[in-house]
Amino acid sequence: MLTRQRKQHILSVLRRDGHVVARALSDELGLSEDTLRRDLRELAAEGLLQRVHGGALPVAAAEADFAGRQQLAPQEKVAIGRAAARLVKPGQVVFVDGGTTAVQLARHLPANLQATVVTHSPSVALELVAHAGVEVVLIGGRFFKHSRVAVGSAAMAAIARIHADTYFMGVTGVHAEAGLTTGDLEEAEIKRALMAAAAETVVLASSEKLGAASAWVVNPLTPGVRLLVSPDAPAQALAPLRKAGVAILRSDNRNNQDNHGDSDGGA
Incomplete structure (x- = not known):
């Protein structure tokens, strides 16, 4: 699975479940947790999710000015x-x-x-x-x-x-x-x-x-x-x-x- 496809899948899981569990998703996709965590870091840097211990949560829209x-x-x-x-x-x-x-x-x-x-x-x-x-x-x-x-x-x-x-x-x-x-x-x-x-x-x-x-x-x-x-x-x-x-x-x-x-x- 290409990086872009992985990230789209991560965001779809986040929308569906309201959270992402890194270990479960890495098992589902057959990826190392290091690879998935890198994807989460990059998505967080783009402001698309909030990283937490063990995974990610939806980013708060209310952080606007x-x-x-x-x-x-x-x-x-x-x-x-x-x-x-x-x-x-x-x-x-x-x-x-x-x-x-x-x-x-x-x-x-x-x-x-x-x-x-x-x-x-x-x-x-x-x-x-x-x-x-x-x-x-x-x-x-x-x-x-x-x-x-x-x-x-x-x-x-x-x-x-x-x-x-x-x-x-x-x-x-x-x-x-x-x-x-x-x-x-x-x-x-x-x-x-x-x-x-x-x-x-x-x-x-x-x-x-x-x-x-x-x-x-x-x-x-x-x-x-x-x-x-x-x-x-x-x-x-x-x-x-x-x-x-x-x-x-x-x-x-x-x-x-x-x-x-x-x-x-x-x-």
């Missing part, structure tokens, strides 16, 4: 943002991450809400200018233009001095084995710090992030994480996440937990 991400699943992000806004209760202190879905959360907070929003995203902060009852705490640091958020040691130090009720997290990939991932090392560190400083974490995940992975791990999936998805999130993508013990919330009008979830974290 802020403007590019605005074009991905815009209606899903509105629905998820609206549902996330309903989870913010009066008097709470909440962390709101950067990203296009987080902007929708801020945009849909009730006009009469009395709460405190802590964010390292100027885009989120600006959405809340007209919310008289929402106190906004803007975390500073080095401005990471790709995602329009503050990162670095100054941001980390500020986060360490805050205890929040809920962290609304944005990621580029959610995978049962690879965990919660993002496309930048410093962003991953900030997200990890925000997660540690909050009593609970709600991950805002439009469908293109489900089953995908990026290079930098924020945290493994744990039963304490709640995942807020759209009503149209594919059942096939949710099944392994549910098996990992994650509580799944659907962003429908009731914002009820997915009926197939086995945790009691409905909202």
